[in-house]
Amino acid sequence: MRIPGWLHDLASVIYPDRCPVCGCTLAAGEHTLCLKCFAELPRTGIHTSGFNEIHRRTAHRTHIERAAAFFHYERHSPYSRLIHLAKYRNRPRIAEELAETYAREIAPSGFFDGISMIEPVPLHWLRQIARGYNQSLYIAYGISAATGIPVGDHLRASRLQRSQTHRSAQARHQAAEGLYHAVYTEELQGQHILIVDDVITTGSTVRACCNAIAAASPDTRCSILALSMSRND
Numbered sequence: 001m002r003i004p005g006w007l008h009d010l011a012s013v014i015y016p017d018r019c020p021v022c023g024c025t026l027a028a029g030e031h032t033l034c035l036k037c038f039a040e041l042p043r044t045g046i047h048t049s050g051f052n053e054i055h056r057r058t059a060h061r062t063h064i065e066r067a068a069a070f071f072h073y074e075r076h077s078p079y080s081r082l083i084h085l086a087k088y089r090n091r092p093r094i095a096e097e098l099a100e101t102y103a104r105e106i107a108p109s110g111f112f113d114g115i116s117m118i119e120p121v122p123l124h125w126l127r128q129i130a131r132g133y134n135q136s137l138y139i140a141y142g143i144s145a146a147t148g149i150p151v152g153d154h155l156r157a158s159r160l161q162r163s164q165t166h167r168s169a170q171a172r173h174q175a176a177e178g179l180y181h182a183v184y185t186e187e188l189q190g191q192h193i194l195i196v197d198d199v200i201t202t203g204s205t206v207r208a209c210c211n212a213i214a215a216a217s218p219d220t221r222c223s224i225l226a227l228s229m230s231r232n233d
């Protein structure tokens with residue numbers, strides 16, 4: 001019998017020592033995922049590419065230096081539970097642990113060289129109160145733990161955005177423009193900022209964040225890191 005997804009989620013909240021992907025009990029030495037699920041994680045492997053799928057989706061006014069995502073996100077894949085639990089089920093430590101693991105994996109490639117600050121995509125304050133945390137901040141903490149790069153707090157969500165799930169890429173880009181603004185902008189000058197998010201679909205969110213930084217501080221360089229990216233926008 002196939003276990004329904006919601007029951008799996010519930011079990012993962014009640015028994016956090018289980019692998020969120022397959023549900024098996026984690027053995028000693030296993031963290032976040034069991035070794036089998038970790039080995040089979042659908043990695044994107046795009047972090048070394050100078051112009052990859054994230055660059056393509058975010059190409060606009062602002063130049064993006066480097067871009068990376070840990071794994072491919074597919075709605076019905078059991079790996080999507082990692083994002084779901086981190087975002088909606090009060091398990092942001094999953095995002096933190098995965099981000100730290102990913103950062104340690106790609107650091108030897110030079111991905112983080114010259115990056116001086118990590119900036120999480122902000123939540124509007126009303127959404128943050130409702131959720132109790134910003135999952136992207138935990139991603140930033142994980143990267144910071146692996147790299148020593150400090151976490152900044154220079155982005156704000158200007159207004160509450162409704163769900164974009166069923167809108168076209170063009171509509172999402174338009175809706176996201178002007179959604180974010182930068183603060184304490186003098187601290188951004190001359191910096192190389194890493195914008196971090198949980199999932200990249202159309203890229204409109206991270207693109208709007210990069211545009212907000214560029215508008216406030218034109219000499220600031222931006223790179224992007226996400227835990228996951230959808231296969232299709």
Ligand SMILES: [Zn+2]
Nearest residue numbers: 019022034037
């Ligand atoms: Zn597993």
